[in-house]
Amino acid sequence: MDPGLKPPSRRGDEVADSFKSTSGALRVYDDGSLQRSKSAGIRIERGEREKDVSITIPLASLHTIRGNIVVKDTGEVPHVAVLQLLWADTREPARAGIALDGQIELDYVPEGSFILRAAASALTLETARGKSEGGQMMGAFAEIPVLVTGNVSDLTITVPEPPGVGP
16 A cells, blocks of 8 residues: 555545544643633743743543434434534533544543533535535534543433434
């Protein structure tokens, strides 16, 4: 195989793989805070330099959220859905992701109280690749509270049907 070529993804969806690899980053601020609004920051005046900044990443307290997305009226799983994990107290983004075939998996989630938002898309995996313009393709967001104290599994969020689907 040409070293410049990527092997095909296991689901064959490069759009989703790209989104997942760039949107799931854990943000840790200079004082070890995981929320921008709660970070004290480092103040550097004009002409000053800061050489040493120590950041602690709390690996032992990072967890995975797994679950399913179900369309409210049909009970079916959407082919593609968008996820947002927000801190409950500030509604700042903690994570973003894409769910394929109704499967939620958000890794490296710190302990705390969150709001999980999800919206189903009318697109299938095949049509998502070529779709860059057009009408409304996402349904309304649904939200549920999530308390993370360890790994979370068997979570289910029910979302409204996206436009263009159904009778």
